[in-house]
Amino acid sequence: MATDGTRNACSLLYGAVWTAARALGYRRLVTYTQDGESGANLRATGWRVVASRPTRPGWSRPSRPRIDHGTARIGRLRWEPTAPTI
Structure with a gap:
């Protein structure tokens, strides 16, 4: 973002x-954040x-080579929005 x-x-x-995607x-x-x-911006809108x-070691794989842009060897958290109450 x-x-x-x-x-x-x-x-x-x-x-x-998320509103548009549901519609x-x-x-x-x-989405992901780095360690x-x-x-805070995700929690504020109900993501968990x-x-x-x-x-x-990086994003590059034999089937899809990529250039390292400095994001290798960084852990990540995966976030999803909470389901809407129906």
């Missing part, structure tokens, strides 16, 4: 994307941590 720094912009966008029929949405990031992903 990238914003111009407007206060609460990330929370607003995460909430809006389009999606039942699941995921060390608080995830559902998995912890261990560090990896």
